[in-house]
Amino acid sequence: MSTTKQTWREEQQRVDRIVGKIHKRMAVLEQQVGDINKDIVDFRKTFWDDVTVNLDEPDDAVETYASMKQQAEVLSERERIHRHARNQLTTLQRLQDTPYFGRIDFTEDGDKNGECVYLGIGSFLNESGDQFLIYDWRAPVSSLYYDYPPGPAHYETPGGTISGTMDLKRQFIIREACIRSLFDTGVTIGDELLKEALSKQADAQMKSIVATIQKEQNRIIRNERSRLLVVQGAAGSGKTSAALQRVAYLLYRYRDTLRAEHIVLFSPNPMFNSYVSTVLPELGEENMQQTTFQEYLEHRLGQTYQLEDPSAQIEYVLTARNDADYGARIEGIRYKASSDFMEVVDQYLTYLLQESMQFTDVTFRDEVLITGECIKTRFYAIDGSLPIPNRIGLLAEWLLDELKNLARRERSKPWVEEEMELLDKEDYLRAFQKLQRNKRYTEESFDDFSREQELLAAMIVKEQFHPLLKQVKRLKFIDIPAIYKQLFADPEFAISFAPNGALPQQWTSICMQTASKLERSELAHEDATPYLYLQERIEGFRTNTSVRHVFIDEAQDYSPFQFAFLKRMFPRSKMTALGDLNQAIYAHSTAGSGLAPLASLFGADETEMFVLTRSYRSTRPIVEFTRRLLDTGEAIEPFNRDGSIPSVTKVADMSELIDRIAHRIHALQEGGHRTIAVICKTAEESRQAYETLQEFTPLRLIGKETTSFESGTLVIPSYLAKGVEFDAVVIYNGSHAQYGEEDERKLFYTACTRAMHELHIYSVGELSPFITDPDTYALES
Numbered sequence: 024m025s026t027t028k029q030t031w032r033e034e035q036q037r038v039d040r041i042v043g044k045i046h047k048r049m050a051v052l053e054q055q056v057g058d059i060n061k062d063i064v065d066f067r068k069t070f071w072d073d074v075t076v077n078l079d080e081p082d083d084a085v086e087t088y089a090s091m092k093q094q095a096e097v098l099s100e101r102e103r104i105h106r107h108a109r110n111q112l113t114t115l116q117r118l119q120d121t122p123y124f125g126r127i128d129f130t131e132d133g134d135k136n137g138e139c140v141y142l143g144i145g146s147f148l149n150e151s152g153d154q155f156l157i158y159d160w161r162a163p164v165s166s167l168y169y170d171y172p173p174g175p176a177h178y179e180t181p182g183g184t185i186s187g188t189m190d191l192k193r194q195f196i197i198r199e200a201c202i203r204s205l206f207d208t209g210v211t212i213g214d215e216l217l218k219e220a221l222s223k224q225a226d227a228q229m230k231s232i233v234a235t236i237q238k239e240q241n242r243i244i245r246n247e248r249s250r251l252l253v254v255q256g257a258a259g260s261g262k263t264s265a266a267l268q269r270v271a272y273l274l275y276r277y278r279d280t281l282r283a284e285h286i287v288l289f290s291p292n293p294m295f296n297s298y299v300s301t302v303l304p305e306l307g308e309e310n311m312q313q314t315t316f317q318e319y320l321e322h323r324l325g326q327t328y329q330l331e332d333p334s335a336q337i338e339y340v341l342t343a344r345n346d347a348d349y350g351a352r353i354e355g356i357r358y359k360a361s362s363d364f365m366e367v368v369d370q371y372l373t374y375l376l377q378e379s380m381q382f383t384d385v386t387f388r389d390e391v392l393i394t395g396e397c398i399k400t401r402f403y404a405i406d407g408s409l410p411i412p413n414r415i416g417l418l419a420e421w422l423l424d425e426l427k428n429l430a431r432r433e434r435s436k437p438w439v440e441e442e443m444e445l446l447d448k449e450d451y452l453r454a455f456q457k458l459q460r461n462k463r464y465t466e467e468s469f470d471d472f473s474r475e476q477e478l479l480a481a482m483i484v485k486e487q488f489h490p491l492l493k494q495v496k497r498l499k500f501i502d503i504p505a506i507y508k509q510l511f512a513d514p515e516f517a518i519s520f521a522p523n524g525a526l527p528q529q530w531t532s533i534c535m536q537t538a539s540k541l542e543r544s545e546l547a548h549e550d551a552t553p554y555l556y557l558q559e560r561i562e563g564f565r566t567n568t569s570v571r572h573v574f575i576d577e578a579q580d581y582s583p584f585q586f587a588f589l590k591r592m593f594p595r596s597k598m599t600a601l602g603d604l605n606q607a608i609y610a611h612s613t614a615g616s617g618l619a620p621l622a623s624l625f626g627a628d629e630t631e632m633f634v635l636t637r638s639y640r641s642t643r644p645i646v647e648f649t650r651r652l653l654d655t656g657e658a659i660e661p662f663n664r665d666g667s668i669p670s671v672t673k674v675a676d677m678s679e680l681i682d683r684i685a686h687r688i689h690a691l692q693e694g695g696h697r698t699i700a701v702i703c704k705t706a707e708e709s710r711q712a713y714e715t716l717q718e719f720t721p722l723r724l725i726g727k728e729t730t731s732f733e734s735g736t737l738v739i740p741s742y743l744a745k746g747v748e749f750d751a752v753v754i755y756n757g758s759h760a761q762y763g764e765e766d767e768r769k770l771f772y773t774a775c776t777r778a779m780h781e782l783h784i785y786s787v788g789e790l791s792p793f794i795t796d797p798d799t800y801a802l803e804s
C-alpha cells in the first residue's frame with residue numbers, strides 16, 4: 024500500500040518533534056550527570072569528615088559503624104542515580120539518530136480511543152512522565168508489532184491478556200533523524216523492510232534484527248514458560264540472532280534482578296564470540312558471558328592432560344582416512360558421544376560403589392605414608408548406601424586426620440633436625456613471632472631449648488605437610504586417570520555395563536587406542552567430556568548457582584554427556600539450545616541422535632521445541648541450490664530475495680583453479696563485496712590456497728587460533744566458517760575427491776550456506792555428487 028506525501032510529512036514532523044525533545048532531555052541529563060559526578064567526587068573527598076571514628080568502647084564502635092554505613096549508603100545511592108542517568112543518556116544518544124522503527128495503532132476492546140504506539144530500541148516518555156512517546160521493543164504492547172497484521176490482535180502482560188484491534192501497522196527506516204522509507208503493511212512484518220535489511224553487505228559484526236523480528240522468532244525471544252527451549256532451525260533462519268535478541272529481552276523483562284553476568288552463551292569457537300559481540304551493545308545492553316565448551320575443558324583438564332581440541336579432531340577425521348586405526352577411531356568418537364556410552368559410565372559408577380575404585384599413594388619425601396590400597400579399604404568400609412561424593416568427603420576427612428597424626432610422628436625424624444640446622448636467623452625470628460602470635464609462649468619460655476626445638480620441628484613439618492593437606496582437600500588422592508583407564512584396560516570389562524551387553528564392533532581397538540593415548544597423558548577430544556563427567560560424578564559436581572540462563576548455539580554438536588554436564592553445572596539456570604541437524608559436521612554428531620538427547624534432559628513438561636524453516640541469510644537462488652544438497656532440504660523455505668544463481672566451474676588442474684579463483688575474487692571485490700570467503704575443506708587446504716592466492720590479492724588466513732572476525736577477503740577451513748556469513752563465498756574445491764563421502768555432505772552444505780549474495784563453486788575434475796540439480800546452478804566453462 025502506498026502512503027501519501029501528507030502522511031510522510033506528518034510523520035517527519037513527529038520525528039522532528041520527538042528528536043527535539045530527546046535533545047532537550049539529553050541536555051538536562053548531561054547537566055545532571057555532570058553535577059552528580061562532581062557531587063560524588065566531592066563526597067568521596069569528604070567522606071570521612073562526617074564520620075565520627077571512635078572505637079574506644081563497644082557502643083562507640085557501633086556508632087562509628089552506623090555513621091560509616093550511612094555515609095556509604097548515601098554514596099551508593101548517588102552512584103546508582105549516576106549510573107541510571109548515564110544509561111539513559113546512552114539510550115537517548117541512539118534514539119536521536121533512529122528514534123523508532125515501527126508504529127502500531129491499537130484500540131483496546133471496550134475503549135473508544137486508540138493509542139499510537141511507536142517502537143524503538145529504548146523507551147522515551149514525555150516531560151511529565153505519564154505518556155510513552157517511544158515504547159521499548161520489549162515492552163508487552165510491542166509484541167503486537169511482531170505478531171500480527173492489522174486486525175484483531177492481543178498481547179500478554181503480567182496482569183493478563185489484552186485484546187483489541189490493530190488499525191494500522193507502519194514501518195520506518197529512519198537515519199540521522201530523517202525518514203528514509205516508510206511502509207504500511209498488511210502482512211505480519213512487511214517483506215519490504217526485511218528485504219532492505221537482508222540486501223545489505225555483510226559486516227565484520229553481526230547486526231541486531233530488532234526492527235524485523237519475525238513472528239516465529241518472537242515466540243522464541245519472549246518465551247518465559249519453559250525450563251528448556253530447543254530450537255531446530257535451518258541454516259540462516261536466525262537462530263543466533265533470535266538468541267541474542269532473547270538475551271536483550273530477558274535483561275529488560277527482569278531488569279531488577281537479572282544482569283548480563285547471569286547469562287552465559289556457549290559458542291562454537293572464539294572467532295564467533297568476536298562476531299556476535301556488538302549485537303547487545305547496539306541494543307543498549309551489556310554483553311553476556313561468552314565461552315566455548317572447549318575452554319571449560321581446558322580449564323578443568325588442561326593441567327593433567329594434553330587435550331585434543333575439536334579442530335584437531337575434525338582435521339583427523341577429514342584427512343586420515345588411510346590411517347590403519349581410522350575406522351576404530353571414528354567408531355570410538357561416535358560411541359563415546361552416545362547415550363549408550365553414558366549408560367556405560369553410569370553403570371561403571373554403580374559398580375565402583377562396590378569395588379575397584381583407585382586411589383594414589385600419599386607420599387612424603389619419597390616415602391609412602393598411606394598406600395592407595397589402604398585408602399581403598401577405608402573407602403569401602405564407609406557406609407555403602409552413601410553416594411560416592413559423600414563417601415569421598417568422609418574419606419578426605421579421615422585422611423586429613425591421619426596426616427595430622429603422621430605429621431606429629433614425623434617431627435622426630437632426622438630430616439627435621441637437618442632442616443632445623445639450615446634455618447637462618449630470620450626463620451627463627453619468624454618462628455618466634457608466630458609462636459607469640461599464637462600466644463603459646465612468652466619471650467622467657469622461648470629460652471627453653473627443648474621446647475624451642477620441638478616447636479620449630481612442628482613448624483617445619485607443618486610447612487612441608489601443607490601441600491600434602493592441600494592435595495587431599497582437592498581430592499587428588501583419587502586416581503581418576505586410573506579409574507578412567509580401567510574402563511578400557513580389558514575389552515571384556517565394560518560388557519556388563521553396556522545396554523544389552525552390546526559394545527561397538529571395534530571395541531578392542533578402541534580400548535587399545537584409548538589406553539595408549541592415556542598412557543602418554545593425551546586425552547582425545549572424544550574422551551574429554553566422558554572423563555570429566557566420571558570425575559564429577561565421583562568428586563561431586565562443581566556447580567554455578569549464579570547463572571540463570573544458559574544459551575547453547577550450534578547445539579547439534581554437543582553430546583548427551585555435555586548436555587548432562589551443563590544441566591548439572593548450572594542447576595538454577597534455564598536453557599536455550601539452538602541447532603541445525605543438517606550442519607552436524609562433527610563425526611560424533613552423525614551418529615543420528617541429533618537434538619533428541621536434549622528433549623529428555625528436563626522431561627517433556629519443561630521442554631518446548633521450536634522449528635524455524637525460513638532461511639533469511641541467502642538469496643532465493645542460493646537457498647534453492649543449498650537445500651538440494653540435502654536429502655531433507657524441502658522443508659527449508661527461502662526468503663524471497665533475488666540474486667544471481669550460484670555458479671559451478673570445473674577446472675582441469677590446480678593451476679587453472681588458482682587462476683580462475685583469483686579472477687573471481689577480483690570481480691567480487693570490484694562488485695563491492697566487503698566480506699569474501701574462500702572456503703576450504705581443511706586447515707591444510709586453506710594454507711595451500713592462502714599461499715598461492717596471496718600472490719594475486721591481499722588475503723587473511725583464518726585458523727583455529729583466530730579470535731577476531733574482520734571484513735575483507737579471507738581463506739577459512741569449512742568447520743570454522745560455522746555460524747558466520749559472508750557476502751560472497753567461493754568453494755575452493757567442491758570436487759568428488761574432496762566432498763564425495765556421505766559423511767562430508769553436511770560439511771559441504773554448511774560451507775555453501777555461509778553465502779549471503781553470491782556463491783561460486785570450483786572443482787578440480789569431477790564434481791561433488793551432492794550437487795545434483797542442474798537447474799539450481801549455472802555451469803561455467
Ligand SMILES: Nc1ncnc2c1ncn2[C@@H]1O[C@H](COP(=O)(O)OP(=O)(O)OP(=O)(O)O)[C@@H](O)[C@H]1O
Pocket residue numbers: 217220221230231232235236237240256257258259260261262263264265603606639640745746747748776
Ligand atoms: N528477522 C530478521 N530480520 C533481519 N535479518 C534477519 C532476521 N532473521 C535472521 N536474519 C539475518 O539472517 C542471517 C542469518 O541469521 P543467523 O546467523 O542468526 O542464523 P542462524 O540460524 O544462526 O544460521 P546458521 O545456522 O547458519 O549459523 C543474519 O544476517 C541475520 O541478520
